[in-house]
Amino acid sequence: MRTQVGIIGAGPAGLLLSHLLHLRGIESVVLESRSYDYITSRIRAGLMEQNTVDLLNEVGLAKNLNKVALPHDGVQFTFDGVLRRINMQELIGRRVTIYGQQLIVKDMADIRERVGGEILYEAEATQISNLESKPSITFIHSGQEQTLECDFVAGCDGFHGLSRPSVPGNLRKDFDRVYPFGWLGLLISAVPPSEELVYCHSPTGFALFSMRSEEVTRAYLQVRPNESLENWSEDRIWSELRGRLGQHDGLSLVEGEILQKVITPMRSWVSEPMQYGNLYLAGDSAHIVPPTGAKGMNLAIADVCVLSRGLIDFYQNNNWHYLNSYSETCLRRVWRAEHFSWWMTTMLHRFYDANPFDHKRQIAELHTVFDSDAGSRLVAENYAGLPLEPWQP
Ligand SMILES: Cc1cc2nc3c(=O)[nH]c(=O)nc-3n(C[C@H](O)[C@H](O)[C@H](O)COP(=O)(O)OP(=O)(O)OC[C@H]3O[C@@H](n4cnc5c(N)ncnc54)[C@H](O)[C@@H]3O)c2cc1C
Numbered sequence: 001m002r003t004q005v006g007i008i009g010a011g012p013a014g015l016l017l018s019h020l021l022h023l024r025g026i027e028s029v030v031l032e033s034r035s036y037d038y039i040t041s042r043i044r045a046g047l048m049e050q051n052t053v054d055l056l057n058e059v060g061l062a063k064n065l066n067k068v069a070l071p072h073d074g075v076q077f078t079f080d081g082v083l084r085r086i087n088m089q090e091l092i093g094r095r096v097t098i099y100g101q102q103l104i105v106k107d108m109a110d111i112r113e114r115v116g117g118e119i120l121y122e123a124e125a126t127q128i129s130n131l132e133s134k135p136s137i138t139f140i141h142s143g144q145e146q147t148l149e150c151d152f153v154a155g156c157d158g159f160h161g162l163s164r165p166s167v168p169g170n171l172r173k174d175f176d177r178v179y180p181f182g183w184l185g186l187l188i189s190a191v192p193p194s195e196e197l198v199y200c201h202s203p204t205g206f207a208l209f210s211m212r213s214e215e216v217t218r219a220y221l222q223v224r225p226n227e228s229l230e231n232w233s234e235d236r237i238w239s240e241l242r243g244r245l246g247q248h249d250g251l252s253l254v255e256g257e258i259l260q261k262v263i264t265p266m267r268s269w270v271s272e273p274m275q276y277g278n279l280y281l282a283g284d285s286a287h288i289v290p291p292t293g294a295k296g297m298n299l300a301i302a303d304v305c306v307l308s309r310g311l312i313d314f315y316q317n318n319n320w321h322y323l324n325s326y327s328e329t330c331l332r333r334v335w336r337a338e339h340f341s342w343w344m345t346t347m348l349h350r351f352y353d354a355n356p357f358d359h360k361r362q363i364a365e366l367h368t369v370f371d372s373d374a375g376s377r378l379v380a381e382n383y384a385g386l387p388l389e390p391w392q393p
Contacts, residue, residue, distance in 0.1 A: 003029040003118070005311060006137045006150035008125045008163055010039055012101060013283030013300040014156030015108035016061075018117055020308035020391050023059060026315050029148055030112070031139050033124035033157075040106040043187065043260065045297035046212060047197070048104075049385025050094040052298050055305065056104070059391070064107050069099035070211065072196045075383060076251075077370055079201035079348075080363045083248040084370040091377050094384040100212050101297050128153055128166045131277035151278065154307060156300075158284040159269070167276040177342065179266040179290060181205075181349055182225045184232060186241075188217040190256025193245060199292075199348055200244045201366060203359070206349045207244035208292075217256070220291075222349055225265050234258060266290040266345065268338055273327040280307050280326055287334050292348060293341035298385055303330050305391040313393040322393065333386060340382040 005021055007014045010032035018028045032039065048056075053069075056062040073089035075096070089095050112119055123141040130136055137148045155163020164172075192211040200207040205222035212218050221240050223232070242253055269288040274281045283300030306329050310322035322329075347365055351358065369375035 001029065001146060002149040003027045004150060004315070005152045005154055006135065006148045007031070007154045007156055008128075008137065009155075009157035009161060009283075009285070010034075010105070010109060010119055010121070011156060011158060011283060011300065012105060012108070012297050013304050014154065015105060015112060015119075016301055017154055017156060017282065017304045017308055018112055018119070019061065019108055020059060020304065021311060022112070022115065022117060024312045024316070024392060026311060028118070028154075029150075030117075030119040031123045031125050031137065031148065032119060032121050034121065036109065036121050040102055040109060042102055042105075043100065045101040045291070045294065046098050046210060046218060047294035048097045048099055049298045050096065051385050051388045052301050053097045055301065055388060055391065061104070061107055061111065065097070065099050065104065068103075068213070069097045070195075070214070071095055071097045074196050076194060076196055076198045077201070077366070078198065078246055078248060078251075079366040079370075081246065083251065085196075086370070086376045086380050086383075088380040088384050091373075091380045092384060094380075096294075096384055098211060125157065125162055128163065128279065131166065131279045133278075135278050152311065153279045155279055155281040155285045156283055156304075159288055161285050163279060163281055163285045164271050166279060167271075167273075167281075171273070171276060173272050175270045175272070177268040179345060179349070180225060180352060181222050182227065182263050182265045183220040183291065184223045184227070184229075184237075185260075185262045185264060186217075186219045186221070186237065186258055187212070187260040188219060188256050188258050189215065190217050190254040191215060192217040193251045193253050198245070198251060200246070201348045201362070202244040202246065203350070204240065204243055207241060209245065217254075223263060224352070227263055229261060229263060232261065237261075264291075268342055270331070270334060270338060272331060274303070274330050275323075275327045280310075280323075282307055282330075286330075287338070289337055289341035290345045292344040293337065293383070295337040295341050299334060299337050302333055302388055306330050306389045308391045309389065309393055317393070319393075329389060336382070336386060
């Protein structure tokens with residue numbers, strides 16, 4: 001089997017890349033180890049930056065999104081007994097949009113399918129060879145070992161994929177920060193406490209109230225990293241959600257059936273460089289952020305814009321410029337997102353070894369940021385997202 005660009009992984013990064021390349025007549029094959037049903041029902045990210053939504057509209061992927069997504073002009077924060085709202089629309093003229101990652105993955109996979117795009121599900125890539133010249137990807141599909149020959153490999157296979165380990169260890173540098181807490185993620189059949197996201201700093205730990213629709217709440221509670229789900233009875237969950245949200249005009253916690261609960265560890269991670277030979281890493285395969293800044297999926301999409309521009313310029317103009325500078329271009333944005341995600345995480349979470357001084361200092365930092373126009377603008381600019389690179393030359 002042969003194609004121009006071999007893409008490993010049908011997450012947001014891999015599917016968007018195959019779509020953008022298709023728009024400029026470049027062939028690709030996507031190899032995905034999981035099934036279609038699995039990837040289109042996997043609950044993960046839900047918040048899209050303004051530029052992500054603009055891009056999806058520009059490239060014809062936003063038809064369903066525009067019907068059901070929830071645009072938010074503002075975002076709210078509770079700390080020290082107060083409720084603060086950042087009005088992003090008023091401060092910077094941009095906003096964020098709630099649309100589940102599984103929905104945009106489904107939209108992209110379906111559109112690729114409709115135009116005859118090749119996505120092989122349950123096809124696990126097991127080896128990447130000849131990265132310095134004409135690469136090939138070995139994969140197992142329907143019990144058979146097969147080979148995909150290509151000009152370039154896009155490693156869009158997430159944190160546990162095989163692309164990143166295919167960069168020789170002596171050329172790779174990993175930067176890592178593991179946080180001393182995790183998030184208990186809850187999907188609840190109930191109206192969310194507010195129409196907007198509410199981030200809560202509280203003496204017993206962080207909480208976030210988000211949503212997947214007007215009737216489904218997505219809530220997160222900071223927990224210890226090795227916490228067992230068995231320790232979180234429904235009574236304890238509701239008591240912590242209520243306590244961490246606090247009492248504020250306009251916010252009310254409605255109880256409902258808990259549809260899903262999962263504990264996720266939190267880490268920051270960057271692997272440099274994001275390219276080696278004809279292999280280009282995009283999305284979670286190259287970097288991970290703690291979800292506090294809602295940057296993971298948006299960063300994956302930002303990488304793919306840079307990569308598609310490079311590949312299009314190569315195939316249309318035989319110009320290597322954007323491909324050669326791929327890693328450098330992406331990493332500038334990646335590190336800004338890493339910083340923002342780390343900052344939001346450390347400012348809003350309770351560190352279990354913190355002393356009363358640390359707690360007071362954290363409260364002072366929150367007032368410094370959220371009681372100030374400049375501080376609020378800084379949060380708004382990063383939260384609604386930095387400008388994307390153009391996806392074509
Ligand atoms: C549990 C969880 C919750 C999250 N919550 C949030 C959130 O609330 N907000 C936020 O912004 N971000 C969140 N994220 C992060 C966000 O979902 C990711 O940043 C985003 O999915 C990155 O997209 P991607 O395309 O790079 O990788 P992925 O979406 O991980 O896609 C990679 C794909 O590659 C496939 N694959 C892996 N190995 C192989 C192989 N060898 N062969 C073939 N296919 C392979 C995988 O099956 C997968 O489908 C969360 C992540 C997780 C894991």
